Amino acid sequence: MPIQCSSCAKKRAVLRRPKTGYSLCKSCFFWAFEEEIHQTIVSAQLFNRGETVGIGASGGKDSTVLAHVLKVLNERYDYGLKLLLLSVDEGITGYRDDSLETVKRNQQQYDLPLTIVSYEELYGWTMDAIVKQVGLKNNCTFCGVFRRQALDRGAMMLNVDKICTGHNADDVAETVLMNVLRGDIARLHRCTAISTTSDGEGAIPRCKPLKYAYEKEIVLYAYFKKLDYFSTECVYSPNAYRGHARTFLKDLEAVRPSAIMDIIHSGENLSVKEGVKMPVQGTCSRCGYISSQALCKSCVLLEGLNRGLPKLGIGKHHRLHDKILTQQALTQQEEKKLKAMDF
Amino acid sequence: MCQVDEEYNSPLEHKSLPAVSKKCMKCKEGTAVLIIRVGDAFCRSCFKEYFIHKFRAMLGKNRVIFPGEKVLLAVSGGPASSCMLAQVQEGLSRDAPKKLRFMPGIIYIDEGGVCGQNAEEREKAVVQLESIFRMTGFPYHIVPLEQVFTLPESVLEPVYSREQPGSSYKAAVDQHIRTEVTRGHGEPAVEETQDAVGRLSLQASTYKPEHKLALEGLFSSLKTLTAKQDMLQILRHHLILHTARINGYSKVMIGDSCTRLAIKLLTNISLGRGAALAADTAFSDSRYGDVVMVRPMRDYSSKEIGFYNRLFEVQSVFIPGLDTKTADKASIQRLTESFVVKLQADFPSTVSTVYRTSEKLHTACPPQSSTTEAAAKCLLCLCALDTKAGKLQH
Amino acid sequence: MAAPIAIHLEFGGGAELLFDGVKEHHVTLPSQSEPWDVKQLLVWIRENLLKERPELFVQGDSVRPGILVLINDADWELMGELEYQLQDQDNIVFISTLHGG
Incomplete structure (x- = not known):
């Protein structure tokens, strides 16, 4: 026996809504789906x-x-x-x-x-x-x-x-x-x-x-x-x-x-305890994008790619960012660390 | 488009291949008998020392237990709480100046009525546990879950009987001693304690048949295993709390291990209990006011506990629970346990990372302030309400 | 040809429920051309001892995550895990760490 739409009770239900479990006909489903997004937009x-x-x-x-x-x-x-x-x-x-x-x-x-x-x-x-x-x-x-x-x-x-x-x-x-x-x-x-x-x-x-x-x-x-x-x-x-x-x-x-x-x-509803260290938002000194370090992620990655040092953005090498910014040469050891890439 | 927004920097440590016959990383001499955390190998005696030290450091660091205080140990018979019991005995017995100085009691909640055990099986488990408890010499309470129907309504309200202690540990201890003295308690004589033991264990261990039926009715009305496990947890806590209150215990020790807490954290998130997260997984839980629950085992993984119990012959009794032998997807709790344990096998830092996350989190509205109106707290779990009906939160 | 070897098995922490509640088992593994290793032992246990719900004990080639394995009272991670070759009179313990405490 076909199930009636639980909302309008007029048309036959064609699906069970995953979110609520209610059986709905097509048009009621469309309406519910769209309306919920509308409410999200309005209330926020x-x-x-x-x-x-x-x-x-x-x-x-x-x-x-x-x-x-x-x-x-x-x-x-x-x-x-x-x-x-x-x-x-x-x-x-x-x-x-x-x-x-x-x-x-x-x-x-x-x-x-x-x-x-x-x-x-x-x-x-x-x-x-x-x-x-x-x-x-x-x-x-x-x-x-x-x-x-x-x-x-x-x-x-x-x-x-x-x-x-x-x-x-x-x-x-x-x-x-x-x-x-x-x-x-x-x-x-x-x-x-x-x-x-x-x-x-x-x-x-x-x-x-x-x-x-x-x-x-x-x-x-x-x-x-x-x-x-x-x-x-x-x-x-x-x-x-x-x-x-x-x-x-x-x-x-x-x-x-x-x-x-x-x-x-x-x-x-989660909140962080006071005193827990959180990164501070600043701006990238090269391109002005927001960043919590001196150089934004994008710039660091690009620099790495352009210099043939693909590991530059992966992992934490924050100290090296200053060196890059000021165009200093990296030591041989640092270069070696940044080059090695496992495929 | 690929929804991978931002990636994570630190590379994940994958489990490294097993090494054979290592030396202990601490004393460098003894042959290692186990590996804990990510590749740390310990020999037998160094492991014991590390384990015992960690327990006392945990209590010492948190400074929540006062000397002479009555502390109720919640023992389920399982490995973690049995180990906790052993650690308390160990800590109280030492002659060293840093001996633990509080007065323990034990409580065991007999949940057999809910987990499908018959009277005979329940009796058998209780007998086994009693023999373990008697050997410790501590007073113990065996409380069947059916007793939950005899609890007064007051158990659902937090009690703030004393003024908030001063900010320093020393001030708190002084105040505690003063309160105890005015009540007329000093260190009770040993004979007195043993009498009390006899009386208490007789009183609490019986239950009425109508309560048994009521309990069965309650649990069969819950349709999902998830809900049953949730309910069991709440009722268990209420019973422990009440027993602690009427017997003058101001602290309760719960044997949740690091692994169990990581699972609890994820389960709470999946159940929508993010707001109450901190209370459910932190070292100390003071939402009830006069009785504070502490979790001294929270730094031990289940592997460490399993090994300690085996190597140093700590007795535990396995009692089947609600989710024993159930499929992975039977409940949210079960699914999460399976997930965390599997992930931990491949990525050995999973549990400790999740655990550290829980330490950095707060409840959205701290539940322990006595100025929060009673109306704003959940009736069952006493944490602050986190819903505002009718409003979407962003 | 290797001789048959006697092994002492123990199950704890709830794992014994899958073996009719029996915690200790003295077994003799039949002789075979190559030496027995833990991987094969698991298959043997599954076929000969396990009474129900194999998925709660084994997963793929290994034990289910959450089950500790001790070989002669030492962490099997130190002994080579599945590759460890069994010897006569070895003591293997399986402890489940799931829902305890």
Whole structure:
């Protein structure tokens, strides 16, 4: 016997919502999903009228859904925002080409302007070239840092007021777990924040409107709405350690679906004891980006790549940063430490 | 796009291949019998010394136990609490000037009614434990979980019977001694203690059949194993707290090991108890006011405890719990235990890293301030409420 | 051809539940061409002694994480873990550290 939608009781239910377990028909599901995002945006006051908002678009399901929903809500509730798509080309042959095609199609489908920034333009290095120099062990470090800055720089070029990314509830929960497992207090404190404010030059405020949306629901939404997206893993396989946290999270969700929200809730209520050492935010003396060291991560990594010292950004060599800044030569021993790279 | 935002700097230590027949890293002479932490090999006698020293350093560093104070040791029969009992005996028996000077009692909560044991099995376990307890000479209380139905409502309120002690340890000790003297207690005579032992252990160990049924009813109404384990934890704490209060114990020692606390931390996060994290995993837990719970075993990994018990013949009794022989995914607690232990096998610094994280965290609103209104605390666990109905927190 | 070897096994910390509650076992491993190692011992235990729930004792080639292994009262990590070659009259202890205290 077909089950009735538990919300409107008129149409037949087509799915069970992973977040709540309720059986819903298509339109009630769409409405619930979109409405929750609307409530998230409104209660956290993520946007102001008249702002230009850059959506970090990768062609993947999260950013596609984000772009679609923002467009819908912007019109439905008259947010008065100017939306545009911002995409980053990391220069990974095969993987990136396909996803960029998807983003270009999104531009057509949602009728939103699109800008693409590439690592090549910004830094002079593609990920393919980086991997050749650096190997597969720490390449994610480079990519992660470079992408963050790339989005900011692209946004600055277009005079964007805010950036929003497609981080979903699963991502935030996973990050909380990772930070606890790695003992990263500073990040633990920040990672559940729905929006980060800018301190100092060069960082555009960014927010995560999908913070409370379950990944499963995003997939279902995209499927039922027949949204176009590209779903393959990066060819340079991601950090194996994060995979452990991911598996754990999925298992928790299987035992108790509210676990994802519970983890986020826990993260939001954690606070750091007084007297615990936290890094202080300053600015990079070379490019002005915000940084807790004299040189920002990006500059350090780039310097390493350009000098053929690929290990320069990996691990802690803060004392050497001063040397680099003042163009001093490194001793032979220091060079040797920074060169050796295991593939 | 790949959602990997920022990566972590410090490389993870992977487990190194086992080395064969090392020398003890401390005395450099004896043959090592075990490896703890990341590759530290110890010989038998150096290990014993290290282990015993750590216990007293833990108590000494935290300065929470006053000389002459009555301390209740919560023993479940398992390895960590049995080891804790052995350490207390060890610490009290030394003739060295740094001898521990407090008055211990033991409490064992018989949870057999909830864990599916019949009366005979429960009796058997109790007999085994009693023989261990008697050998220590400390007063002991065997309390069946069914007694939870005889608890007064006051157990759910924190009690602030004395003024807050002064800021220095010495001032606190002085105040404690003064309070004890005015109550008419000094060091009780040995015979008196033994009489008390006889009386107490008779009183508390029986339970009424209607309470047994009520307990079974309570637990069968909880649909998930996660909820049952949660409930068991709360009830256990309340019983221990109450027993401590009516018998004049101002401190309770709980045998949570480093491993167990790392698991507890992650479990709490997964259950949404982030706000109460610090209280549940810190060295001292003063949310109840007059009775402070301390965790002196928190610096020992379960491996260290397992080895110590084996090498130095510490007796423990294995009693099946709610989650014995259950599948990995049976409950959140079980899943987390499995996850942490597996991860620890590959990355030997996992437990200690998580443990250090817990030390740096605070509860969002500290629960132990007596000025917080009672209404703002959770009824069951006495931690500050962390929900504001109707408002999303960012 | 190696002679059959007598091994003394002990299970503790709750692991004995998987062996009908019996903590101590004196076993004799049959003779075979190569010497017995711990890895093979685990397979033998699984096939001949384990009464239920193998996944709670072994995982892949090794013991489940959380189970301590002592060979003649020493940490098996110091003896080569799975590669240690068993000798006659060896004492192997398996202690589970899961849910205790």
